[in-house]
Amino acid sequence: MAEWLKDVEPLTLKGRIAVPYSWWVGDTGSRFLMSLRDDRKILGTKCPSCGTVFVPPRKNCGRCFVDIEEWVEVAAEGVIEAHTIVHYAYPVQPVKPPFAYALIKLDGTDVGFLHLIKKDLDKIKNGLRVKAKFKEERTGSILDIDSFELI
């Protein structure tokens, strides 16, 4: 080891990448978010080929690789397919832990819808039914649904 190394103190430089982003939601996603905001309704789209009802809606089916035109209104309630109760905190989380993430199969859909459960964490089980709770102030965001609650 070189002699000078013994006096070296490992320094760090603090930095943060702060690039502003505005992601275009696109026509398909915008219709979905507008419906959450304006009508408190959850919309999906249905693949003409395999019949899968997607929520959030897709402009095309990834499996069949065809365009999707058909819109369907789906229920604001469904069944928990998988869940986790989160105990660690970091800045992007919209709510303080503990809270839960759940994949919820909304009635009338064929895929899991990812969202939050904030209450009754000790009662959550896969297979239980939950219902969307909408925020009073809605802006056209996935968080216009505040969370899902056990029925």
Add this chain to the structure above:
Amino acid sequence: MDNAAIVGVAQTKYERRKKDQILADLVFDVTRAALDDAGLAIGDIDSVVTVSNDFFDGRTISGMAVGDAAGGEDKNISTVSGDGAFGAFYGLMRVLSGYKATIVVAHYKGSEGSVPITTNGMFDPIFHRHLGIDAISAAALQADAYMARFGIREEDVAQVSVKNHGNAKNNPYAQLPMDITVADVMKSRKIAEPLKLLDCCPISDGAAAIIIANEEIAARTKKKPVWVKGVAHCCEEYFLGDRRLSDPVALQDAARRAYAMAGITDPMAEIDVAEVLEPFSYMEPLWLEGLGFCKPGEGAHLIEKGITTMGGRLPVNPSGGALSANPILVAGLARLIEATLQVRGEAGDRQVKNAATALAHGFNGPCGQSHCVWIMGGKK
């Protein structure tokens, strides 16, 4: 496929914080060490692939920081942004296309960024990211879906952590060699249920390099070449809710094609050792199912029966796996390096006896969305 071999490997020791070296230093060290291992000079290398990721490095065009350190000066060079197993795949394709020797380097410093924030960036910016989901919480959903479907207990997957941290004691490169018990795992801090601290990989710093060469170069390298027998990768759907998280279909497809290329019909009988990328304990049994070593839902029985332990029929992760060191991106390359060392018979105290055929695996994307499977062997 023409013959191609891994002829040189190198890795740094994996540590929580490498305070004394920048990424380029780490890459230079492993590049030089891989050349030494192969007995080649930088002039023998005609192609370079770096494995670099702008999010994790906090830098756009992240490959720029390490290209020269990887010997890229006046050479055909490129950057794969993804796990090292995929970077190695690109390296292989370049050799099969006519390059003599490609060096593939991967680098990661978890100590310099935020794992939740950078992995939150994997998720859909419109529908998922604002929910705060990241690699850990998504993995917890997969763990729940998998364990609930097959009735797997937390104690069952905890055994994977016990085994892999124990294996790490024999790996001088590992970050977390530990003597722990299932009880220790069970009582460790809850992270995202059912995952507890000891079900999760650490945050790591490190780098690794391999040299893939054609037959002409492989005939004159210092170490025994380890040949590529089969390799394939495959990706499934993106949205977590579109997938059946307990069914690793992309892994099944990649494994099927890699086995076909390698002429493997009965993986359990024909593969001697496997290194799979398991940043979370439940992933090891789930991936073993996907790789066809057992039926769906039976992955956890393999460890219970001692099959995947060091003395078992199929030792899995003798290196200690990603649970014992998880420099993201480097981690898949580290699996391939361990497979190479095993086939060479150079794995020291963790050597699996008569390891002639080894499997290595890496993946990209949340909950293992895109998998890459390698079969390596001692004979052409």
Add this chain to the structure above:
Amino acid sequence: MGRRVAIVGVGQTYHKSHRPDVTSREMIREAVTAALADAELTIRDIDAIVIGNMDHFESINYVDTYSVEGSGGVMKPIMKVSTGGTTGATVAIAAYYHVASGLFDRVLAIGFEKNSESDTTGAIITCSDAIWDRFSYSGAIPSLATEATAYMEKYGATQEDAAIIGERDRNNALNNPFAHLRRPLTVADIMASPMLAYPIKLGDICPRSDGACACVLAADGVAQKIARKPAWFKAAAVRHTYTWFGDSTDYNKGLVSMQRASKDAYQQAGITKPAEEIDVAELYLPYTWAGLKWIEDIGFCGPGEGVRFVRDGNTHMGGKIPVNPSGGVISTNCIGATAMLRVAEAAIQVMGRGGKRQVPDVKNALATGFGGCFWSDVVILSTERP
């Protein structure tokens, strides 16, 4: 040795400053659908996919896995290659190796960017070293301006000389229905445009665009069945050298990466007199001055001869070696797709599908990528199976 490989289909979106109607994933699908249609294939015919962009322009980590619904990558092998401004070319080259290796017969290469979603310069600044360079680096324009002033000083080139390139490319864009900026721009317009960093004015520099491009590559034996006139790869060369900004560029040496990459490419293609043997070039010229200087580095003319070569009309449509019939980067710049558009447009010329922008009787077409820290890629495509 690897297999012979050809481009057999290309597709691109129309390019605009903003695409509010689609997400990146949906925009990617437009380019993929167009490329598949051009090749008369379906997604089921595709064996593997390579995709790339620059992460910090959309802030999406792992776009390979993010994009599968749009790229067609569900239950296929997909790989992401990302090398800054050169990405589109390095993705196409990675797709070339996919096929040349013998592992895949038909591969899709995709480049895209939605520059409207972020602050492009803010993101580009993060390419500089966080400890040593980031505090002082101010993005692509000033570093290109430094190159331009060195060139002016050495060879006496003027701002009007450079503006000819802008007029040429923007005029060419009128023939390209996909181009972003389809308004003519004259030398006088460019001279009158606001100064950004001397001597670069607004009219000298590329726009920011939203768009995507996709190419279908196929192996020898397969390619001939897909396309009547495949665009065969004759060469693919990449030089990406960087140390620190301060010592990476001796501007008086010229663009070293381009000199080296083109030398490698000409060797692969067996080309000894580029200006005679290459019929059309699609060059990644992010600003007008590059159209004078880099054609020297690529060997179309000698050092210091760029101005004369351009002023003599050699690079205009109808000239000896038309440059950028598509309108080039000055007219369209969706960064992750930009370098692939050069390769795709070169393929279009070789395949004879250029419509109003077609150069007659193209045999060999050359495409370049530029980016990173004065990095260069060169691809040569040909009607002739190598």
